[in-house]
Amino acid sequence: MIPAHAGSKPTKESALRTIVRINEQIKAVIGDAFRVRMMSLNALILAKRAGQSAVGFGVLSNELRGFASELQGAMQGLQESTTGLLQAVTLNARAALSGRILERLPERAQRRAGGMLARNRHRLDDRHAEVVHWRGRLASILEEVVRTVELGNVLARSTRIEAVYGGAHAPALTQVAVEFDAAITHIRQAIEHLRHLQRL
Amino acid sequence: MKRAETIFEQGDHRWIAVTRDPERPHHLIDTNEYLIASGGHALLCDPGGLEIFPAVFAAINEQLDPSGIDALFASHQDPDIISSLALWLEFKPDMRCYTSWLWCGFIPHFGGDEQTFVPIADDGMTIKVGPTELRAHPAHYLHSSGNLHLHDPEAKLLFSGDVGAALLPNDESALFVTDFDRHIRHAEGFHKRWMGSEPAKRDWCERTAKLGLDMLCPQHGAIYQGADVERFINWFAELEIGRVG
Numbered sequence: 001m002i003p004a005h006a007g008s009k010p011t012k013e014s015a016l017r018t019i020v021r022i023n024e025q026i027k028a029v030i031g032d033a034f035r036v037r038m039m040s041l042n043a044l045i046l047a048k049r050a051g052q053s054a055v056g057f058g059v060l061s062n063e064l065r066g067f068a069s070e071l072q073g074a075m076q077g078l079q080e081s082t083t084g085l086l087q088a089v090t091l092n093a094r095a096a097l098s099g100r101i102l103e104r105l106p107e108r109a110q111r112r113a114g115g116m117l118a119r120n121r122h123r124l125d126d127r128h129a130e131v132v133h134w135r136g137r138l139a140s141i142l143e144e145v146v147r148t149v150e151l152g153n154v155l156a157r158s159t160r161i162e163a164v165y166g167g168a169h170a171p172a173l174t175q176v177a178v179e180f181d182a183a184i185t186h187i188r189q190a191i192e193h194l195r196h197l198q199r200l
Numbered sequence: 201m202k203r204a205e206t207i208f209e210q211g212d213h214r215w216i217a218v219t220r221d222p223e224r225p226h227h228l229i230d231t232n233e234y235l236i237a238s239g240g241h242a243l244l245c246d247p248g249g250l251e252i253f254p255a256v257f258a259a260i261n262e263q264l265d266p267s268g269i270d271a272l273f274a275s276h277q278d279p280d281i282i283s284s285l286a287l288w289l290e291f292k293p294d295m296r297c298y299t300s301w302l303w304c305g306f307i308p309h310f311g312g313d314e315q316t317f318v319p320i321a322d323d324g325m326t327i328k329v330g331p332t333e334l335r336a337h338p339a340h341y342l343h344s345s346g347n348l349h350l351h352d353p354e355a356k357l358l359f360s361g362d363v364g365a366a367l368l369p370n371d372e373s374a375l376f377v378t379d380f381d382r383h384i385r386h387a388e389g390f391h392k393r394w395m396g397s398e399p400a401k402r403d404w405c406e407r408t409a410k411l412g413l414d415m416l417c418p419q420h421g422a423i424y425q426g427a428d429v430e431r432f433i434n435w436f437a438e439l440e441i442g443r444v445g
């Protein structure tokens with residue numbers, strides 16, 4: 001069997017392949033965000049039970065719940081951008097294929113097909129501009145996400161500190177705080193990976 | 201590159217055959233394209249695959265201005281027939297494409313919009329190229345379930361799509377069949393395997409024998425002319441088809 005990328009440069013991953021990998025990472029983060037939301041609900045109940053000694057923990061848990069919703073929304077925006085990028089990359093590939101085939105026209109036929117060649121070049125430029133547009137969208141949403149996740153990170157760290165003041169409930173609250181921390185660390189790694197992929 | 205040769209000429213009524221390309225990549229089946237020109241208009245039969253567009257376009261360009269092509273005729277839906285559609289439309293966006301109604305929802309996957317396609321009913325239709333009237337000649341199930349040939353009663357020529365096709369060795373590139381018995385050996389396997397309907401075949405042979413053709417022009421291999429046309433029809437009528445192996 002001939003590999004799908006036969007004939008293209010082996011050093012560079014195909015744009016479609018990169019988009020697939022980006023999507024996988026987005027799905028993973030959406031899963032993590034959902035988990036953080038569930039955890040924060042649980043933490044809120046726990047904080048209520050702990051009463052006065054866990055007021056700060058409760059406030060932070062509530063903030064983390066907001067963070068998780070915001071992150072989920074942003075990731076959905078990223079997903080929309082990758083759909084746009086996928087569409088643009090596909091149309092771009094089609095125009096490029098037509099261009100490569102038209103390059104094979106002998107000179108005399110190229111003169112005759114002049115308008116067609118110009119139209120194809122135009123189309124290629126337009127498609128390229130669309131690819132650039134969607135990549136830009138993706139990059140800017142991703143930078144926002146990075147800021148959001150940093151806030152989430154601060155919140156998660158703070159829950160660990162607040163947990164200590166939980167009195168008799170301190171061990172249970174610390175356990176929850178550790179889980180928050182692990183989930184956010186996982187999200188940060190996925191986002192770092194996404195930033196790397198998006199630069200490819 | 202492909203060659204374009206005039207096989208019929210009467211005034212400005214011409215048939216140009218764009219025939220085999222010895223330089224083509226051998227993983228692609230070789231094809232013939234036929235251009236019918238009359239009164240400053242032209243129609244291209246089975247324009248071929250995407251990959252061979254430059255070869256077809258350049259060969260036609262040596263003979264006449266391709267801007268004169270108003271329409272394409274697709275005998276059926278195969279990729280070797282019509283996958284170049286998007287590029288022809290890129291060249292001339294208002295080009296029309298005549299094809300069986302059966303394929304009008306399928307071929308647009310190669311390109312074109314609702315303006316592009318002119319559906320041909322099962323019993324065929326008249327297609328005008330300038331003052332010349334051509335007749336879409338039903339050949340359903342030979343091999344495609346929506347299949348049409350194109351008859352030019354004035355020129356006495358029939359474009360016969362995959363019927364009459366021969367898969368010739370690469371060193372055989374004569375335009376016309378010269379030795380029928382030798383030639384037909386290269387057509388036998390193809391017809392047995394690709395053609396599936398015995399009643400459709402019998403019906404086609406009867407109708408086609410009555411056309412009084414001078415030439416039968418297939419999409420693959422050499423053109424049958426004179427007595428070889430009848431020889432081919434008789435051979436096909438006798439052939440057992442619809443067999444694997």
Ligand SMILES: [Fe+2]
Pocket residue numbers: 276278343362
């Ligand atoms: Fe076919």
Ligand SMILES: [Fe+2]
Pocket residue numbers: 278280281361362419420
């Ligand atoms: Fe064919």
